[in-house]
Amino acid sequence: MSALTAVEQRAPGGWQIATVEAIRVETPRVKSYRLRPPLWMPHLPGQHYEVRLTAPDGYTAQRSYSVASSPLEEGVVELTVDRLDDGEVSTYFHDVLVEGDQVEVRGPFASYFVWRGESPTLLVGGGSGVVPLMSMLRHRRLTALELPMRLLYSARSAEDVIYADELGADAVVTLTRSAPPDWNGPTGRIDAELVARVAYDSGPAFVCGTDPFVEAATALLLAAGYSPERVRTERFGPTG
Numbered sequence: 001m002s003a004l005t006a007v008e009q010r011a012p013g014g015w016q017i018a019t020v021e022a023i024r025v026e027t028p029r030v031k032s033y034r035l036r037p038p039l040w041m042p043h044l045p046g047q048h049y050e051v052r053l054t055a056p057d058g059y060t061a062q063r064s065y066s067v068a069s070s071p072l073e074e075g076v077v078e079l080t081v082d083r084l085d086d087g088e089v090s091t092y093f094h095d096v097l098v099e100g101d102q103v104e105v106r107g108p109f110a111s112y113f114v115w116r117g118e119s120p121t122l123l124v125g126g127g128s129g130v131v132p133l134m135s136m137l138r139h140r141r142l143t144a145l146e147l148p149m150r151l152l153y154s155a156r157s158a159e160d161v162i163y164a165d166e167l168g169a170d171a172v173v174t175l176t177r178s179a180p181p182d183w184n185g186p187t188g189r190i191d192a193e194l195v196a197r198v199a200y201d202s203g204p205a206f207v208c209g210t211d212p213f214v215e216a217a218t219a220l221l222l223a224a225g226y227s228p229e230r231v232r233t234e235r236f237g238p239t240g
């Protein structure tokens with residue numbers, strides 16, 4: 001490949017074939033995929049990649065997936081995918097893709113939903129909405145542990161908590177559907193009391209999840225004194 005071609009194909013513009021280096025089971029419905037694209041470039045925590053599947057008849061399906069890893073993990077992009085039973089692309093990831101396979105990706109894509117070291121930072125995630133927030137949390141742990149950052153994370157049950165072993169003291173997890181008998185954290189949906197526990201007087205809040213989750217969490221943040229400019233949102237809803 002000539003140098004010019006390599007530049008032309010360089011992320012984020014060009015599609016490239018990444019190798020699935022490792023697959024980790026996070027929860028019964030969620031797996032993480034460590035991909036190695038040939039033309040890797042560092043992402044900003046919060047950015048996403050696009051994945052494209054092409055059937056033998058030429059039919060394609062394309063979806064966005066946030067990067068979960070820190071950009072300091074050179075050469076690697078970790079995507080975390082929630083399996084939707086009637087989904088096209090998420091079921092392919094879960095049911096078909098194995099280590100060593102190849103998958104077409106492009107990215108990383110810029111958006112205003114990126115953490116550039118602002119502080120203090122509040123992260124609010126629902127379900128798989130925690131994925132881009134994990135990239136922020138991981139990157140801050142690797143680069144600037146002294147910067148205050150808290151995660152408020154809503155999951156259905158203890159077994160649905162993604163990255164459970166890594167969350168640590170920076171995270172408040174609330175379980176909305178069921179909690180084990182020994183659970184001593186909060187239960188139920190994120191509410192004003194929980195937001196008051198984690199809110200900061202300054203700095204941004206990053207909110208990610210389904211449409212209704214983002215709406216509800218944003219309303220709570222505004223009611224808690226966050227100005228609209230401090231709240232950045234990313235919605236994982238159906239792509240239509």
Ligand SMILES: Cc1cc2nc3c(=O)[nH]c(=O)nc-3n(C[C@H](O)[C@H](O)[C@H](O)COP(=O)(O)OP(=O)(O)OC[C@H]3O[C@@H](n4cnc5c(N)ncnc54)[C@H](O)[C@@H]3O)c2cc1C
Pocket residue numbers: 048063064065066067079080081082083084086087088089090091128131132210234235236237238239240
């Ligand atoms: C910027 C961005 C980043 C994203 N990052 C992630 C990520 O890190 N991890 C992740 O798992 N997903 C992420 N998503 C969602 C992802 O792009 C797909 O929408 C999702 O995986 C479903 O695709 P599918 O082909 O499996 O389902 P589809 O075939 O598109 O849909 C199947 C059914 O599920 C419904 N549906 C589709 N998406 C959702 C959803 N998100 N929640 C509830 N119902 C849905 C559809 O209406 C349909 O009924 C992100 C989306 C965006 C826009």
